Amino acid sequence: MARWETGTRERLQAAALERFAEHGFDRTTVAEIATTAGLTERTFFRYFADKREVLFDGQDHFEQAFLDGLDGAPTAEPMALVRASLTGAAAFFPDERRPWARTRQAVISSHPGLQERELLKLSGLAVTLTGALRDRGMDAVTSALAAESTMTVFRTTFAAWIEDGQTRSFTELQDAVLDRLHTLVAPA
Amino acid sequence: MARWETGTRERLQAAALERFAEHGFDRTTVAEIATTAGLTERTFFRYFADKREVLFDGQDHFEQAFLDGLDGAPTAEPMALVRASLTGAAAFFPDERRPWARTRQAVISSHPGLQERELLKLSGLAVTLTGALRDRGMDAVTSALAAESTMTVFRTTFAAWIEDGQTRSFTELQDAVLDRLHTLVAPA
DNA sequence: TCCCTGATGACAGTCACTGCCATCACCGTA
DNA sequence: TACGGTGATGGCAGTGACTGTCATCAGGGA
Numbered sequence: 001m002a003r004w005e006t007g008t009r010e011r012l013q014a015a016a017l018e019r020f021a022e023h024g025f026d027r028t029t030v031a032e033i034a035t036t037a038g039l040t041e042r043t044f045f046r047y048f049a050d051k052r053e054v055l056f057d058g059q060d061h062f063e064q065a066f067l068d069g070l071d072g073a074p075t076a077e078p079m080a081l082v083r084a085s086l087t088g089a090a091a092f093f094p095d096e097r098r099p100w101a102r103t104r105q106a107v108i109s110s111h112p113g114l115q116e117r118e119l120l121k122l123s124g125l126a127v128t129l130t131g132a133l134r135d136r137g138m139d140a141v142t143s144a145l146a147a148e149s150t151m152t153v154f155r156t157t158f159a160a161w162i163e164d165g166q167t168r169s170f171t172e173l174q175d176a177v178l179d180r181l182h183t184l185v186a187p188a
Numbered sequence: 189m190a191r192w193e194t195g196t197r198e199r200l201q202a203a204a205l206e207r208f209a210e211h212g213f214d215r216t217t218v219a220e221i222a223t224t225a226g227l228t229e230r231t232f233f234r235y236f237a238d239k240r241e242v243l244f245d246g247q248d249h250f251e252q253a254f255l256d257g258l259d260g261a262p263t264a265e266p267m268a269l270v271r272a273s274l275t276g277a278a279a280f281f282p283d284e285r286r287p288w289a290r291t292r293q294a295v296i297s298s299h300p301g302l303q304e305r306e307l308l309k310l311s312g313l314a315v316t317l318t319g320a321l322r323d324r325g326m327d328a329v330t331s332a333l334a335a336e337s338t339m340t341v342f343r344t345t346f347a348a349w350i351e352d353g354q355t356r357s358f359t360e361l362q363d364a365v366l367d368r369l370h371t372l373v374a375p376a
Numbered sequence: 377t378c379c380c381t382g383a384t385g386a387c388a389g390t391c392a393c394t395g396c397c398a399t400c401a402c403c404g405t406a
Numbered sequence: 407t408a409c410g411g412t413g414a415t416g417g418c419a420g421t422g423a424c425t426g427t428c429a430t431c432a433g434g435g436a
Contacts, residue, residue, distance in 0.1 A: 030424085050423075104359065116308045142346070148335070149369075159332075183330075228415075230394095237393095
């Protein structure tokens with residue numbers, strides 16, 4: 001380790017986000033990002049599969065948060081598992097992270113290609129979750145629906161969390177969204 | 189009209205699907221597709237914004253099917269609207285279409301970039317639906333959840349329809365999935 | 377001290393995609 | 407019938423993302 005300057009990946013990510021936010025995704029070349037980080041374009045592509053991927057690293061940790069929540073679930077009742085994985089996810093979004101999340105999300109929202117990548121990541125997460133739910137004895141269709149519904153609640157909550165002034169926590173918002181889903185599908 | 193050979197767009201789409209299915213998406217160049225259709229690369233990009241888009245034309249008609257279903261809804265009760273739009277969507281998938289849908293889906297499933305685009309299209313549809321539901325008096329969060337849930341049911345149904353031997357119709361499968369969603373969120 | 381290993385640089389090449397201008401077939405009109 | 411307008415297409419050069427390959431170079435271990 002550390003034969004060369006450390007934190008190469010992080011430097012590239014920081015440089016990319018900064019330039020994307022400032023000049024826009026399309027007007028930023030990979031060569032620029034690399035130069036800003038004191039590296040070359042070729043090295044950038046050794047760390048990230050493509051230009052968009054630099055904004056989506058750490059997917060593993062993100063997925064793990066959902067799975068950790070699942071592990072903490074007391075029962076195997078489907079909706080309880082959905083709640084549990086969402087609780088796990090909430091740990092990934094403390095209030096301190098909100099400003100950074102806003103910047104990043106603004107960049108993503110401004111570019112269809114980045115939205116695509118975000119959707120693909122969430123889709124991959126849904127697949128992972130579906131598998132984890134099946135491992136807990138849930139049937140295929142229900143697992144898929146539960147995983148997708150988890151993503152629905154998460155997505156909706158995240159959007160609200162980004163928009164929210166500063167008052168409500170991720171968990172707080174998420175509980176409200178989950179209640180709404182219940183009311184929608186099973187009106188009193 | 190018809191000063192040049194007609195059906196340019198359709199010829200490009202057919203040529204693209206055929207070559208993608210045969211040789212794979214990555215090993216097919218846009219120039220090849222265009223040549224197969226008797227045109228040039230430059231013309232391809234006049235019809236489709238990018239190489240992937242050639243597989244995703246007709247999004248408008250697809251969205252319209254959901255909206256048409258919505259228009260036929262008797263009430264404004266949220267879940268009834270979800271059902272109605274799904275009924276509209278089912279009209280888009282008659283059994284005759286299944287073989288073609290399978291080929292197309294196999295191509296899409298084999299390439300992350302195409303999956304991304306498919307997800308973006310469905311996401312766009314969810315946005316459209318959310319708006320249509322809000323127009324019918326539904327609140328913002330419920331509209332978003334209803335639209336996303338509609339997509340969840342549709343996606344799950346579509347996957348089952350593609351896998352299904354040949355026996356069950358789209359509508360049939362969709363009703364079953366919708367029941368499962370209800371059971372999941374509001375267990376007896 | 378020397379060799380090995382892993383991170384980086386350098387460079388050429390492919391291909392998606394764009395801007396710009398030329399061409400050419402058809403249509404309506406004088 | 408000759409003519410100008412219009413819209414679809416071709417040709418071509420240029421940019422930038424991404425890849426394969428080889429050279430380089432710093433540090434760790436034998």
